[in-house]
Amino acid sequence: MGDARKVVVIGAGIIGAFAAWELLEDGHDVIILDAEEPGGRQGASYGNGAWIMESSLLPVSVPGLWRQVPGYLMDPLGPFAIRWSHLPALTPWLARFLLAGSSVGKIERTAGFRHALTQGALQRYEAVAEANGLASFFRHDGHLFLYPDRATYEADGLAWGLRRRYGIEWQELEGEALHAFEPGLGAHHRFGVYIRAGANLSDPGAFIAGLVEGAARRGAVLQRGRATGFRFEGNRLRAVKTDQGDIDCGRAILTAGINARDLALQCGDRVPLEAERGYHVVVPDIEGGPRHPVMMMDGKMVFTRTQAGLRIAGQVELASLGAEPDWRRADILLKHLERAFPAMADRLEEGVIDRWMGNRPSTPDGIPCIGPSRLSPDIIYGFGHGHSGITMAPMTGRLIADLCGGGHPAIDPNPYEAERFR
Ligand SMILES: Cc1cc2nc3c(=O)[nH]c(=O)nc-3n(C[C@H](O)[C@H](O)[C@H](O)COP(=O)(O)OP(=O)(O)OC[C@H]3O[C@@H](n4cnc5c(N)ncnc54)[C@H](O)[C@@H]3O)c2cc1C
Known part of the structure; x- marks a missing residue:
């Protein structure tokens, strides 16, 4: 298998930016790959309502x-x-x-899964912002x-x-x-x-750009390029294919927003996104x-x-x-x-x-997809946050890092697995 600590984060919207930061915290070698400017106008993370809304429980x-x-x-x-x-x-x-x-029963269940991702969001934001000089946002x-x-x-x-x-x-x-x-x-x-x-954030796009810069100061490598697919040996990931050439790695995090749908298909998951x-x-x-x-x-x-x-x-x-x-x-x-x-x-x-x-x-059920792909345990999903990605990003990033580290995850990961759509 490739170097498991070398992780490519595909997509630097709010979810990818937090995932990259949390992976660095855990000592991984991180490459942040984005086809465009992190936090730029192409992403949902740029133009949203900017609310950090822990009360966003209802799908x-x-x-x-x-x-x-x-x-x-x-x-x-x-x-x-x-x-x-x-x-x-x-x-x-x-x-x-x-x-x-x-x-109502389904909604109550969904609200519980959403609460696990929204709880403590502001506190987590502030801790990460403090470490990166972003508190004024x-x-x-x-x-x-x-x-x-x-x-x-x-x-x-x-x-x-x-x-x-x-x-x-x-x-x-x-x-x-x-x-x-x-x-x-x-x-x-x-x-x-x-x-x-x-x-709320005063400028979500600039916050993401700042967080990605902070990740780079901490050792992450920023790479411009569009992920087009994956190279596997058996079920183990060897490289992420991009329009700029292959990036060898042992893990990939799929945080490409709406474009994650086509890439997940290559990992064996037809996610309704x-x-x-x-x-x-x-x-x-x-x-x-x-x-x-x-x-x-x-x-x-x-x-x-x-x-x-x-x-x-x-x-x-x-x-x-x-x-x-x-x-x-x-x-x-x-x-x-x-x-x-x-x-x-x-x-x-x-x-x-x-x-x-x-x-x-x-996703149709108001719950994001976070967790391993069907084809390979080396590809971890982090997409499908719908109306609440700004709020859910810190906990999603933590959960992704926990899943890569193999330790006890901060929250129960089962409700978020893509398996529910298989
Ligand atoms: C109008 C509106 C209002 C909203 N208001 C709120 C709110 O107030 N609070 C809240 O919590 N949420 C809100 N949201 C939801 C929130 O904005 C999204 O859930 C969140 O931004 C999704 O983030 P993401 O990182 O998954 O995707 P994105 O922000 O879309 O980022 C995806 C990134 O992946 C990159 N990418 C895509 N394909 C590839 C590829 N093949 N290779 C490499 N890179 C790639 C893109 O360039 C982009 O940078 C709102 C959304 C909208 C549209």
């Missing part, structure tokens, strides 16, 4: 969702869209997606969830009940109290829930806008104050991988911002700073 597919889907699809300002030409290819994933959320402004009224909040009881069960604490804000807390808020929202412990495309718009962070990170529960989007400006991120668009972005989805985000914070409406002429589209790498 997207929940009981009764199928009843809401037609309404979402008909609503021109809805949070969800399907490119109909993609529907035939998408149908098996969609069927699994709806099945995964078909009962955090904003500790909590997370505010906005509802039109108390009734819509109560209809979301499954999510809040699970949060209570896992010890998440919050404060309810109603009517005037909510508007005093967020003075720019319009009349549409009259109920809010504030989780004080929530935090779909791109849930999301969008963001960045506008000037001016008076009249949100003062806290806000999740608008009716529009299913977040408003986050970032280094570049106020980032509005959200939307789920199911489309084939190479399809052109539909920038109308980004405009919908702006319309919701205007509705929630009316004073912003007149000021948006001051300009949109950025528009972005990226691929959430999503």
Whole structure:
């Protein structure tokens, strides 16, 4: 077998960056391979809502969702869209997606597996940031969830009940109290829930670039190139094949986001991984806008104050991988911002700073794939984090390193294995 301590991490988004760091901590020789700039615009990790959200326990597919889907699809300002030409290819994933959320029991089980990955995320972030001079990337402004009224909040009881069960604490804000807390808020929202412990990154892409630089200072080798496959002897890995030539190694970590699907196929796993495309718009962070990170529960989007400006991120668009972005989805985000914070409406002429589209790498069951491939124990997966990869990255990185080290893993790895799709 090749040198087992020589590990190639394929893909330096947030998951690959944390995996690389944790592997270095355990004394491995690490090569970080990315086809593009680590933390760059190509990755989901660049343009997300930037929330470190330990309360992210609920998967997207929940009981009764199928009843809401037609309404979402008909609503021109809805949070969800399907490119109909993609529907035939998408149908098996969609069927699994709806099945995964078909009962409260399934959701409770999934929430437990998600909690194992989200718990302690902020603390882990801060420890790694401290070691790499990245502490200034955090904003500790909590997370505010906005509802039109108390009734819509109560209809979301499954999510809040699970949060209570896992010890998440919050404060309810109603009517005037909510508007005093967020003075720019319009009349549409009259109920809010504030989780004080929530935090966000001020620039996820730059944080990843910084973490990868830190890994390089610690001895990791950065290599630009696209992984195209693997060279095996029997079931043991000998090299990662790239468009720049082979890289000899004893282990590979597959953290290539949505592109992991095709590479996993070469490792014997047909993982149902779909791109849930999301969008963001960045506008000037001016008076009249949100003062806290806000999740608008009716529009299913977040408003986050970032280094570049106020980032509005959200939307789920199911489309084939190479399809052109539909920038109308980004405009919908702006319309919701205007509705929630009316004073912003007149000021948006001051300009949109950025528009972005990226691929959430999503499994149908809301649980990522972490663990060995079918063909070889030397290839470890770390992909499929869907809507929650920023939050789940530190624990995922730790688990990957534990699986490479052969010691006792920090959490039970079984729920995350790709085997569940075999
Ligand atoms: C709109 C939106 C909002 C979101 N908001 C949040 C949030 O607030 N909080 C949260 O926790 N999560 C959020 N997410 C989810 C989160 O962004 C993703 O789960 C996470 O970024 C996935 O990270 P990744 O490292 O797996 O993939 P990516 O970030 O996509 O990284 C994959 C990397 O692999 C590289 N790569 C691909 N193929 C190859 C190859 N063949 N060879 C070499 N390199 C390769 C790419 O260049 C890229 O750098 C959001 C996502 C979106 C789209």
